Amino acid sequence: ETGVTQTPRHLVMGMTNKKSLKCEQHLGHNAMYWYKQSAKKPLELMFVYNFKEQTENNSVPSRFSPECPNSSHLFLHLHTLQPEDSALYLCASSQVTSGAYNEQFFGPGTRLTVL
Amino acid sequence: AQTVTQSQPEMSVQEAETVTLSCTYDTSESNYYLFWYKQPPSRQMILVIRQEAYKQQNATENRFSVNFQKAAKSFSLKISDSQLGDTAMYFCAFMKTNSGYALNFGKGTSLLVTP
Numbered sequence: 438e439t440g441v442t443q444t445p446r447h448l449v450m451g452m453t454n455k456k457s458l459k460c461e462q463h464l465g466h467n468a469m470y471w472y473k474q475s476a477k478k479p480l481e482l483m484f485v486y487n488f489k490e491q492t493e494n495n496s497v498p499s500r501f502s503p504e505c506p507n508s509s510h511l512f513l514h515l516h517t518l519q520p521e522d523s524a525l526y527l528c529a530s531s532q533v534t535s536g537a538y539n540e541q542f543f544g545p546g547t548r549l550t551v552l
Numbered sequence: 553a554q555t556v557t558q559s560q561p562e563m564s565v566q567e568a569e570t571v572t573l574s575c576t577y578d579t580s581e582s583n584y585y586l587f588w589y590k591q592p593p594s595r596q597m598i599l600v601i602r603q604e605a606y607k608q609q610n611a612t613e614n615r616f617s618v619n620f621q622k623a624a625k626s627f628s629l630k631i632s633d634s635q636l637g638d639t640a641m642y643f644c645a646f647m648k649t650n651s652g653y654a655l656n657f658g659k660g661t662s663l664l665v666t667p
Contacts, residue, residue: 468653470653477659478659479556479643479656479657479658479659479660480643480655480657482654482655482656485653485654487653492653493653493654525595527597529597531653533653539653540599540602541599541653541655542599543589543596543597543598544596545594545595545596546595546596
């Protein structure tokens, strides 16, 4: 595997289900991100992890719970979701160096549908 | 907060022709980066080109070039000799240099290249 991978690619769940999205980066990066991409809206940054520590949480509802066990893996745990949470969830990674530009590399995304 | 505006939801261009996608942004920062990302129908987001705000020279990458007008806060993307593989969503994005790592995206422009 190369780059940033995400599983599953598609997920359908009911509002009472609990599921998890997984992201893995094979680039040796130290930062990972979750974005939400909804139709007709800009990509929204949800969470940022730098060196496994969460550095940003953009007012995301608590029904979304991130986990970063190491610098290569990032999870998004989902529970009690709403239909409006249906979207494409993108993971990205980058190598963060203080004061320097860092390109973010994206995974293919997980298409989530909440019934 | 930074906002990124892409005023063209959809555009089309014939193969081998040139097309320009527009982007404007609003910020009080003096140092930042601007990006154009491409998201083909397969959904993997890839970086097309980037521009550092402190550089006056417009960035170019093969058939892709930008027209960066800092005073006007404008950052358009020109695609020359369009190819069928250029069909994709194109997102303009902004990143503060001292913010950490958050990318602010526009809503995107859907570009269709026709034979």
